[in-house]
Amino acid sequence: MKKIESVLIKIKIQKNDFDVSKETKQLNINQPGAIVNFIGIVRGLDDKTNEKIYSMTLEHYPGMTETEIETIIYDASKRWKISAVTVIHRIGKLFSSDQIVFVGVASKHRQNAFNACNYIMDWLKTKAPFWKIEESSKEKKWVKFNASDNDAIKKWTEIK
Amino acid sequence: MIIKYFSWIREHVGKSEEEINLPESVITIDDLINYLISENDVYKIAFLKRDLIKIAVNKSYSSASTKINNKDEIAFFPPVTGG
Numbered sequence: 001m002k003k004i005e006s007v008l009i010k011i012k013i014q015k016n017d018f019d020v021s022k023e024t025k026q027l028n029i030n031q032p033g034a035i036v037n038f039i040g041i042v043r044g045l046d047d048k049t050n051e052k053i054y055s056m057t058l059e060h061y062p063g064m065t066e067t068e069i070e071t072i073i074y075d076a077s078k079r080w081k082i083s084a085v086t087v088i089h090r091i092g093k094l095f096s097s098d099q100i101v102f103v104g105v106a107s108k109h110r111q112n113a114f115n116a117c118n119y120i121m122d123w124l125k126t127k128a129p130f131w132k133i134e135e136s137s138k139e140k141k142w143v144k145f146n147a148s149d150n151d152a153i154k155k156w157t158e159i160k
Numbered sequence: 161m162i163i164k165y166f167s168w169i170r171e172h173v174g175k176s177e178e179e180i181n182l183p184e185s186v187i188t189i190d191d192l193i194n195y196l197i198s199e200n201d202v203y204k205i206a207f208l209k210r211d212l213i214k215i216a217v218n219k220s221y222s223s224a225s226t227k228i229n230n231k232d233e234i235a236f237f238p239p240v241t242g243g
Contacts, residue, residue, distance in 0.1 A: 040243055058242065061166060061235060064219035089242060101243050121243065129216070129235075130242025131167035142168045145239030 001026070001084070004070070007077045008084040011069050013060060015092040018102050027084050032106035036113040038121050044096035046136065054135045056143075058091045058100075061129035065089070072123040076105075079119065080112035087120065089130065119156055125149045161230050163192075165206070166237035169213065172206035182230045189215050190224040192234065206236075214239060 001008040008029070012018075020039060027035050046053055073085045084106040094100055103121050107113040125146075132143040161182050165173045186192050193210065196203040207213065215222050216235040228234065 059166065060242070061164070061216070061219070061237065064216055064235070067219055125243040126240065127221075128242050129166070129214075129237060129240050131238065132241045133167075142238070143241040145241055 001086075004074055005077060007073065007082055009070065009073055010084075010086040010088075011066050011073075012086075012088045013062070013065055013091055014088065015090065017090070017099055018088045020099075020102065023086050023088065023102060023104055027086060027104050027106040029106075030083055032083050032113075033108040034110040034113040035104060035106045036110070036117040037105075038101075038103040038117050039099055040101035040121075042094050042096055042098045042100050046134070051136045051138070053096060054137060055093055055095050056132050056134045057093045058089075058130055058132050060089070060091055060131070064129050068128045069120075069124060072120050072127065075123070076116040076119045080107065080116045081109075082107045082112055082116045085116070085120065087124070089124075089128070091130070122149070122152045122156065126153055161228070162233045164233065164235040166235065168238060169206050169236050173202055182228070187227055188224065189217070189222065189226050189228060189234065192228060193224070212238065 001010045020037060024035055024037060042056060044053060069087050082105055086104040088102040090100050103117055105113045105117040126149050134141055134143055162177060162179050164177050170176050183195060186195050193207055197207060214237050217226055217228060218233050
C-alpha cells in the first residue's frame with residue numbers, strides 16, 4: 001500500500017479474482033472504526049433487453065487507469081476523513097456472477113466511509129478508462145456508456 | 161508521436177497503437193483527427209461520432225483544442241464503461 005497524504009492506498013488492475021475477506025483485513029489497520037466495501041458483480045442478464053449475457057471482456061488503458069483512480073481517491077480524501085482505500089478492478093474475460101470491482105474504504109466513522117466509497121465508485125464509472133464488450137448468444141457488442149452514471153456524479157458536483 | 165486506440169475505435173482503425181511523425185500543419189488534437197481522416201478512410205469511420213470520442217494527452221483527459229507536439233502520447237477512446 002502506498003500513502004498519499006495520510007491515506008493508505010492500494011490500486012490493482014488484475015485478471016485474477018480477489019478475496020474480499022483478505023482485502024477487508026488489510027483495510028483494518030490503525031483502528032478504523034468502520035470499513036465499507038462495494039463489490040461489483042457481472043450481471044447475467046442485459047439490463048435493457050433482458051437477454052442472457054454469456055460473458056464480458058474488459059480492457060483498460062494501463063497507466064491512465066491507475067492515475068485516474070488515484071486522483072479520485074485523493075479527491076475523496078479531501079472531502080471525507082478516511083484512512084485507507086483499496087480499489088481492485090478486474091480485466092479480461094469474466095462470466096455471470098464473477099466479481100468485477102472492489103472498492104473498500106476505512107474510516108473512523110461510518111458516514112465518511114459510506115460517502116467516500118459511493119463517491120469513488122461513481123467517479124470510477126465515469127472516469128477510469130475501462131471498456132466492456134459483452135457476448136450474448138446472438139452477438140458481441142461494446143457496452144454503451146450509461147447516461148445514469150453521469151447523473152450519479154451530479155450529486156457530488158452539486159453538493160459541496 | 162504515439163497514438164493509442166481503444167475499444168470500438170481500435171476495431172475501426174485496425175490497430176491498438178501507431179507511431180506517426182506529426183506534420184507541421186497539425187497543432188491541436190482537432191487538426192490531428194482531420195489529418196488522420198485525410199490520410200485513410202478507416203479513420204473516417206472511426207471518428208464518425210467525433211463529438212462522443214474521449215481524448216487523452218499523456219494519459220490525462222484533454223479537449224480537442226489541446227495543443228500537441230511530437231513527443232506526446234495521444235489516446236482516443238469511447239466513453240468509459242468499467243465498474
